[in-house]
Amino acid sequence: MTDPIIPGAEPWSSPGGGPHGVLVLHGFTGNPxxxxxxxxxxxxxxxxxxxxxxxxxxxxxDDMLETGWDDWSASAEAAYLRLAGxxxxxxxxxxxxxxxxxxxxxxxHAEAAGFVFINALATExxxxxxxxxxxxxxxxxxxxxxxxxxxxxxxxxxxYPATPLRPLATLFGAAPLLADALASITAPVLVCNSPQDxxxxxxxxxxxxxxxxxPVERLTMERSYHVATLDFDAELIERTxxxxxxxxxxxx
Numbered sequence: 001m002t003d004p005i006i007p008g009a010e011p012w013s014s015p016g017g018g019p020h021g022v023l024v025l026h027g028f029t030g031n032p033x034x035x036x037x038x039x040x041x042x043x044x045x046x047x048x049x050x051x052x053x054x055x056x057x058x059x060x061x062d063d064m065l066e067t068g069w070d071d072w073s074a075s076a077e078a079a080y081l082r083l084a085g086x087x088x089x090x091x092x093x094x095x096x097x098x099x100x101x102x103x104x105x106x107x108x109h110a111e112a113a114g115f116v117f118i119n120a121l122a123t124e125x126x127x128x129x130x131x132x133x134x135x136x137x138x139x140x141x142x143x144x145x146x147x148x149x150x151x152x153x154x155x156x157x158x159x160y161p162a163t164p165l166r167p168l169a170t171l172f173g174a175a176p177l178l179a180d181a182l183a184s185i186t187a188p189v190l191v192c193n194s195p196q197d198x199x200x201x202x203x204x205x206x207x208x209x210x211x212x213x214x215p216v217e218r219l220t221m222e223r224s225y226h227v228a229t230l231d232f233d234a235e236l237i238e239r240t241x242x243x244x245x246x247x248x249x250x251x252x
Contacts, residue, residue, distance in 0.1 A: 002063060006158050008033040009058030014040075016048035020113070020249040021087030023080050023105075024051040025098030028121075028171060029147050029160040030227070031058035035095060038229050041238035042245065048087045052079040056167065061142060061160045068170030076101040080109065089113040089249040093241060095229055096200060097121055097171060100178060103208065107181025114248030115185060115212075116241045118192045119226050122182070122204040122211075124175035132169045141165060149198045149226035157227045182211040190244040192219040192228065192237055199226040217244060 009031035022042040026035045032051045039051040054075050056067030083090055091114040094102035099120020106115055135143060147159025189212050193205035209216045219240050224231030
């Protein structure tokens with residue numbers, strides 16, 4: 001990254017007060033600002049917390065242009081391993097692309113104690129990669145922004161003002177990997193979805209819930225849009241996710 005970090009987009013961690021931890025992952029073109037309240041809720045509950053800033057995010061769109069799924073997944077796994085050095089059991093929570101990364105980690109780390117998926121990306125919409133590739137082939141590098149889909153007035157996600165196309169193509173290219181990864185998850189899972197999500201179809205949350213092989217709890221966020229962690233249902237998400245994480249790790 002060459003540009004300075006957007007204020008509020010810095011990575012964050014907490015030593016916690018107990019033996020268990022939570023890895024919290026932000027979404028595509030977003031940054032830790034959208035997940036900081038949830039991360040702090042886990043920390044307040046005594047968990048060790050890691051909230052990384054994924055490569056290419058939190059600075060400028062130009063910094064993101066040459067990054068892709070391999071960079072973000074490697075960074076997420078590095079954060080998981082850092083946390084594993086400080087915590088006995090780990091829960092992974094992710095929003096949107098962060099949820100896709102959580103599912104991918106589930107396929108690599110059978111020891112993970114639980115998962116929280118929030119409006120998570122899990123499938124590739126038909127024809128989307130061809131559409132994105134046609135835009136790239138025509139010489140375009142970005143398209144309209146997809147961030148800050150929030151119902152609550154006056155609340156803004158500190159996401160990028162445009163969506164980089166080549167990185168987006170790698171994100172959808174990774175979607176076929178997720179089905180097998182999700183199917184390998186046997187730990188408890190919380191699937192949170194917003195019926196009025198304008199970024200990720202609600203059917204992706206349905207796909208996660210029916211593909212994983214662990215016990216599933218569903219949370220419908222009726223009042224929130226895609227970035228529900230900053231929206232009307234933020235406190236509901238925090239309260240429910242903390243409760244699920246405590247049960248998954250055996251924390252009182």
